[in-house]
Amino acid sequence: MTANPRQLARDVVLDVARDDAYANLLLPKRIREAHLSAADAGFATELAYGTLRWQGQHDALIADAAGRPITEIDPETLATLRIGSHQLAHMRVPSHAAVHETVALLGRHKGRAGFANAVLRRLSEVPADERLARIAADLPADERLALETGHPTWVLRALRRTLEREGAADELPELLAADNDPPAVQLVALPGLARPDELALEATASPIGRIAPAGDPARLPQVAGGSWRVQDAGSQLAALALTRARPVAAGERWLDVCAGPGGKAALMAAEAAIGGAQLEANEVAPHRAKLVRQAVRAVGERFPDARARVVTGDGRRYGEGDTEAAFDRILLDAPCTGLGALRRRPEARWRKEPSDVPALATLQAELLAASARALKPGGLLAYVTCSPHLAETRAIVDRAAALGLEPVDTGAVVAELSPGIALGETGAAVQLWPHRNGTDAMFIQLLTTADR
Numbered sequence: 032m033t034a035n036p037r038q039l040a041r042d043v044v045l046d047v048a049r050d051d052a053y054a055n056l057l058l059p060k061r062i063r064e065a066h067l068s069a070a071d072a073g074f075a076t077e078l079a080y081g082t083l084r085w086q087g088q089h090d091a092l093i094a095d096a097a098g099r100p101i102t103e104i105d106p107e108t109l110a111t112l113r114i115g116s117h118q119l120a121h122m123r124v125p126s127h128a129a130v131h132e133t134v135a136l137l138g139r140h141k142g143r144a145g146f147a148n149a150v151l152r153r154l155s156e157v158p159a160d161e162r163l164a165r166i167a168a169d170l171p172a173d174e175r176l177a178l179e180t181g182h183p184t185w186v187l188r189a190l191r192r193t194l195e196r197e198g199a200a201d202e203l204p205e206l207l208a209a210d211n212d213p214p215a216v217q218l219v220a221l222p223g224l225a226r227p228d229e230l231a232l233e234a235t236a237s238p239i240g241r242i243a244p245a246g247d248p249a250r251l252p253q254v255a256g257g258s259w260r261v262q263d264a265g266s267q268l269a270a271l272a273l274t275r276a277r278p279v280a281a282g283e284r285w286l287d288v289c290a291g292p293g294g295k296a297a298l299m300a301a302e303a304a305i306g307g308a309q310l311e312a313n314e315v316a317p318h319r320a321k322l323v324r325q326a327v328r329a330v331g332e333r334f335p336d337a338r339a340r341v342v343t344g345d346g347r348r349y350g351e352g353d354t355e356a357a358f359d360r361i362l363l364d365a366p367c368t369g370l371g372a373l374r375r376r377p378e379a380r381w382r383k384e385p386s387d388v389p390a391l392a393t394l395q396a397e398l399l400a401a402s403a404r405a406l407k408p409g410g411l412l413a414y415v416t417c418s419p420h421l422a423e424t425r426a427i428v429d430r431a432a433a434l435g436l437e438p439v440d441t442g443a444v445v446a447e448l449s450p451g452i453a454l455g456e457t458g459a460a461v462q463l464w465p466h467r468n469g470t471d472a473m474f475i476q477l478l479t480t481a482d483r
Contacts, residue, residue, distance in 0.1 A: 112151065198456065293325065
């Protein structure tokens, strides 16, 4: 593995585009394997994540300078041009270094290197904001704002619609800026295994959350040992809203319907162990079920009698046969577009299309129906998505009444967990926001049976 931070960043950008790799999983692994210095690791991280975050803008700049669509540029050259464009547009890298060192990545590919050199030199001759202003001059307002803020237009419009529902459309620029601001890593102290005050770290919106110190969190003994985990405070609040909305009775049965990769399952397992409940964590994909087992391992080691049961299967099977009305509390963290985690998953905004939403919404509705069937009378069900898209949030829980469910005042529950938290007006549900709460844009709605 090369120790060149530019090549490492370029290869990550290329693998994301070519192989649908996840940058937040791939980049740290590559950095560790390359034994980069702290400075080089920081440079590679800023370059890779930044390039992916602003990819739409870079593609517009490259197409303009190249005089051809990016679809006519081979993947390796395009990835190289993207990281070169990012250095010129968004990093304090001298132009000559950004051009020369980036073109050198193409090695002996003289045709590709010559083309990349010409494009990057053209980009270096005109400030990026001036070129973007010219490109955007004749675009409609939404398309212009999307280009300027590095968001697909359809995502921008979806975010605006949700803010409008809260009467907060004027917060859109602040939200878009927050999506482009790399977040600090957040940690959770697993109840029964750790205390949040045992590390002198800044608090988050979660009562058991803290901001990680700079650097690789895995170097902390508490994280390496499993008593602390990396987890966004919004995800923590989603799990805690279910587990702490009311006292836990010994012997309760809990279900995490879509448990992979296991962050919420680990927190629920810890909460269940303390309260004398039993958790079943279900995941449809075997490789993700393996991640769930790894996630809950530390809880099982600390509480051997309360070991979480991890199973593999389609969550839509629940509510049938021996699982009918079987669970006291159910977490449905439904598969979604992931538009709530754009700040942490820089490539996510370019991975989805509007056409993906209907199929996801159908799956979400089917999983909610199965969860409703599997819920005991008087039980609690948390419908959660890491997306603020109304088709994945309000439109789904609006079907709850037809399933024999009624909403619980989730805002009151979250406000008790996080006193002083700023919550928008979303009825009985909670919509968290990165610009308001310092969390992913998690949607949380607690539901219970209507005949409770």
